Amino acid sequence: MTALTRRALLKTTVAAGLAGIGAATVGRLAGWAAAKPELLILKTASIEARLMDGAPTQNVLTYGEAGPPPVVRMRKGEPFAARLINGIDDPTTIHWHGIRVPNKMDGVPFLIQPYVYQGDHFDYAFTPPDAGTFWYHPHCNTLIQMGHGLTGVIVVENPKDPAFDAEMVINLRDWRLGDDGQFIEAFRPRDAAKAGTFGTVRTANWLEQPQFDAPAGGLVRLRAAITDVTRIYAFRVDGAEAAVIALDGNPVPQRFTPDALQIGPGQRLELAIRMP
Ligand SMILES: [Cu+2]
Known part of the structure; x- marks a missing residue:
């Protein structure tokens, strides 16, 4: 066995x-x-x-x-x-x-x-x-x-990257769905003239309230991509130590703690998180 x-x-x-x-x-x-x-x-x-x-x-x-x-x-x-x-x-x-x-x-x-x-x-x-x-x-x-x-x-x-205890890949996006769960019009002119037409349902990996497991005390690499067409996200990590290590595929010159860090459509964020 x-x-x-x-x-x-x-x-x-x-x-x-x-x-x-x-x-x-x-x-x-x-x-x-x-x-x-x-x-x-x-x-x-x-x-x-x-x-x-x-x-x-x-x-x-x-x-x-x-x-x-x-x-x-x-x-x-x-x-x-x-x-x-x-x-x-x-x-x-x-x-x-x-x-x-x-x-x-x-x-x-x-x-x-x-x-x-x-x-x-x-x-x-x-x-x-x-x-x-x-x-x-x-x-x-x-x-x-x-x-x-x-x-x-x-x-x-990158084969030369330091090893992490776990990696999570998160795809963040909205969906334009009605109460019946079916697609509604993709955009509305009056929204398009302002901040854009937001989705009605927000998901990570197609799940509304996902929960992922990671090893206690482990160092986790979280990769998030905003694949939405409109929504800007503000990131903060609660309950664990976290540092931004890369943005849009580029390592950041200096690591920093995300605090309402804004990331828009098409952008990517990589975090190193030390699990409690
Ligand atoms: Cu693109």
């Missing part, structure tokens, strides 16, 4: 809580040593998902078959390859937000690649030059495709 350490168990719990790591990603983890990277399949799908109390939401978009888009893991300086397969009735592409990629891999239709129509695919291949937290999303009909769910987090690991 395999002996499971407490730490391994806790890591398993965190991974299960994040509910986004697909089989293909796991395959890639196993394939790191190989010269040719294993192809990560990212297939768009329209699914049903429970984003709030009450009825599940119809026509939620994701990569994969269920739940949020997977956390895509890459390694700094190592080749990465992914195949976008379009399973939805709307042309799409993938833009790797914040990663310095060759222009032809940047996912902007017509400018550098054709639309990927339903049933078609497009292969992306590049070597990320920088470590950090990034995110991915379509560059087509973005208000609808992103608004309905197509926003995922990318972690580019």
Whole structure:
């Protein structure tokens, strides 16, 4: 029988809580040593998902078959390859937000690649030059495709990074849902003329009030990406020591304690948290 350490168990719990790591990603983890990277399949799908109390939401978009888009893991300086397969009735592409990629891999239709129509695919291949937290999303009909769910987090690991006891990856975003749990109009002109049209339901990893486990006394690396199209977040950490270690994929010159630190759409925050 395999002996499971407490730490391994806790890591398993965190991974299960994040509910986004697909089989293909796991395959890639196993394939790191190989010269040719294993192809990560990212297939768009329209699914049903429970984003709030009450009825599940119809026509939620994701990569994969269920739940949020997977956390895509890459390694700094190592080749990465992914195949976008379009399973939805709307042309799409993938833009790797914040990663310095060759222009032809940047996912902007017509400018550098054709639309990927339903049933078609497009292969992306590049070597990320920088470590950090990034995110991915379509560059087509973005208000609808992103608004309905197509926003995922990318972690580019640096093999030279110090080890943490646990890592949490959090995808923060809103949804424009009515009382019946179904999508309502994506934006309202009178809101668009002010601060923007906010969602009605706020989630982390598609959950309204998520709770994640971490080892007591452990040093946790928290990676948060704001993949919302409108909302600005203010961060503070209660009940534990925390330091900002990176912003938007760049290490900060000097660590600081977040105190109502404001982070807007598209931005990423990395914290080191010492659990009580
Ligand atoms: Cu972007």
